[in-house]
Amino acid sequence: MAVWFVFVVPLVVMLFALFMERVETKLRDAAVREDEVTQLLEDMRPDEARALYGHGIGRALDLFRLRRRGGRAARTRQRVRM
Template identity: 90%
Template sequence: MAVWFVFVVPLVIMLFALFMERVETRLRNGAVREDEVTQLLEDVRPDEVRALQVSGIGRALELFRLRRRGGRAARTRQRVRM
């Protein structure tokens, strides 16, 4: 009976470690960076404030990122035209 524990316990520990690695990866990808929140609060627009109030920080940051990406794309297009 003790022989089964020798094989089962390490197997259970390895499976648990693999499961926790998947959980950690999902948490790391969904994490909000501190500098993004700081930038959002410094340069916020009314629609982002509304999204922050209604839907939370995730939606507000999503709108902020879209606005920032759009702003960069517009500036790049202007440079190309010149």
């Protein structure tokens, strides 16, 4: 019986580590950088402030990134992709 533990425990730990690596990668991609939030708060426009109040930081940062990328042309490109 103890022999099974010798083989099973390292295997379980390895699988758990691989799973957590995938979770960490997804979280790292979705994370908000501090400099982006600082820039948003310093250069906020009214529509971004409404989005921050009504929908949270994610939507406000989306609008801020759209504005930085090119404004109206970027918005129409995003609508076509959706």
